[in-house]
Amino acid sequence: MQLEQIVDSLREEGHRITPQRIAIMDYLLNTEDHPSAELVHSTIKKRYPMVSLSTVYKTLDLLREKKLVNEIEVEGEARFDAHIDDHINLVCLNCGKIEDIDEKALRNIQTKVAKKSEYLIIKGSFELHGYCSKCKSKFQ
Ligand SMILES: [Zn+2]
Structure with a gap:
């Protein structure tokens, strides 16, 4: 908006x-x-x-x-x-940075889940937690 x-x-x-x-x-x-x-x-x-x-x-x-x-x-x-459309947030557990993953990736997941669960999926966003490109070397 x-x-x-x-x-x-x-x-x-x-x-x-x-x-x-x-x-x-x-x-x-x-x-x-x-x-x-x-x-x-x-x-x-x-x-x-x-x-x-x-x-x-x-x-x-x-x-x-x-x-x-x-x-x-x-x-x-x-x-x-303020990005309120459905999307996936990637959350870095080390520095706290949050990035959005585009909607298309989420749609693909929703389509797969809908097929498997036989749900009619209307909406949903979620978070993936891990380490960002700058932080990950410390945790590998
Ligand atoms: Zn980080």
């Missing part, structure tokens, strides 16, 4: 839309980092030094409630992803 659509729909529902909130949404839509709330906060603070961590939490809560971001838990830490 585009930033303008998100802002419009939240505004229509009577939510207060501040420049800080828009900046948080804009950052989430344009990053592939799957940031934690703390990383969102430190990023937004560069432009809006007065923004508080609690504003960040409240905005993330609202976006999650509206199903505009997904929350992924990595090693007990909540991470946020």
Whole structure:
């Protein structure tokens, strides 16, 4: 979804839309980092030094409630992803990096599972845990 659509729909529902909130949404839509709330906060603070961590939490809560971001838990830490189409997250257990695997790979798996289980599969995302290309040499 585009930033303008998100802002419009939240505004229509009577939510207060501040420049800080828009900046948080804009950052989430344009990053592939799957940031934690703390990383969102430190990023937004560069432009809006007065923004508080609690504003960040409240905005993330609202976006999650509206199903505009997904929350992924990595090693007990909540991470946020505005890419809400079905996809696979690859999670590095060492550095915490999260990468998306394209939808086509997920579709292939869903097709195979549907055939085997005789389910009609509608949606689903999941995570694969391991070590990223930079970290894996330490664990092989
Ligand atoms: Zn790593």
